Amino acid sequence: MITFKNVSKRYPDGYVALNNVDLTVESGEMVFLTGHSGAGKSTLLKLIAAIERPTSGTITISGQNIAQLKPAAIPYMRRKIGFIFQDHKLLFDRSVFDNVLLPLQISNFDNNTVAARVRAALDKVGLLKKEKSMPVALSGGERQRLCIARAVVHRPAILIADEPTGNLDVEYARDIMTMFTSFNQVGVTVLIATHDASLLEDTQHRILSLKQGKLAA
Numbered sequence: 001m002i003t004f005k006n007v008s009k010r011y012p013d014g015y016v017a018l019n020n021v022d023l024t025v026e027s028g029e030m031v032f033l034t035g036h037s038g039a040g041k042s043t044l045l046k047l048i049a050a051i052e053r054p055t056s057g058t059i060t061i062s063g064q065n066i067a068q069l070k071p072a073a074i075p076y077m078r079r080k081i082g083f084i085f086q087d088h089k090l091l092f093d094r095s096v097f098d099n100v101l102l103p104l105q106i107s108n109f110d111n112n113t114v115a116a117r118v119r120a121a122l123d124k125v126g127l128l129k130k131e132k133s134m135p136v137a138l139s140g141g142e143r144q145r146l147c148i149a150r151a152v153v154h155r156p157a158i159l160i161a162d163e164p165t166g167n168l169d170v171e172y173a174r175d176i177m178t179m180f181t182s183f184n185q186v187g188v189t190v191l192i193a194t195h196d197a198s199l200l201e202d203t204q205h206r207i208l209s210l211k212q213g214k215l216a217a
């Protein structure tokens with residue numbers, strides 16, 4: 001379970017991106033986070049992964065207070081989380097395989113186990129045949145699928161995606177959403193920030209709406 005209690009985030013330049021946010025996401029839930037550009041969606045997601053730290057308030061994941069974690073404890077906490085960044089953050093000088101390998105490099109698995117896990121993740125997103133390709137040779141949709149493989153390779157309990165369908169056409173966007181739904185169906189908690197109204201039209205999942213750093217009731 002993820003909970004926010006009275007969470008605010010003020011950036012060093014003084015801008016208040018989140019203002020007293022209270023929120024609960026149950027384990028195994030799939031939730032959309034929506035709101036206009038600049039509403040604070042990315043900030044909220046980054047706080048969950050301790051990429052940004054709150055100015056005040058309490059954030060707990062499975063009972064652990066993220067706001068009070070010492071820097072040395074953050075990499076361990078992040079093993080619970082897979083993060084799909086708005087700007088991808090792929091390494092363009094490494095192959096598809098090596099990009100997915102990265103999150104496993106701090107693990108203690110042997111080489112065969114690691115390779116099997118990387119291939120299983122690539123298989124889930126339909127990129128197994130491209131393991132030797134470089135990211136530059138992939139289409140926009142394939143790059144997004146690569147980001148998903150990298151986010152799930154360590155089998156996180158929580159999957160966070162920031163505008164995962166941003167530049168994709170409708171069909172690709174639907175494929176990507178089907179992947180998230182299937183991760184959720186096997187118990188992964190999924191949070192997706194989007195301002196793509198078409199993704200939200202027929203959804204059965206909860207939609208949280210941010211407006212100027214505040215969560216709408």
Ligand SMILES: Nc1ncnc2c1ncn2[C@@H]1O[C@H](COP(=O)(O)OP(=O)(O)OP(=O)(O)O)[C@@H](O)[C@H]1O
Nearest residue numbers: 011012013015017036037038039040041042043044
């Ligand atoms: N590192 C930072 N320093 C200062 N201000 C920031 C920083 N990061 C974000 N902001 C500001 O905080 C506000 C919220 O940004 P955030 O990226 O969380 O919004 P968002 O809802 O994800 O928007 P978008 O959909 O455009 O990505 C914006 O006004 C942004 O300019």
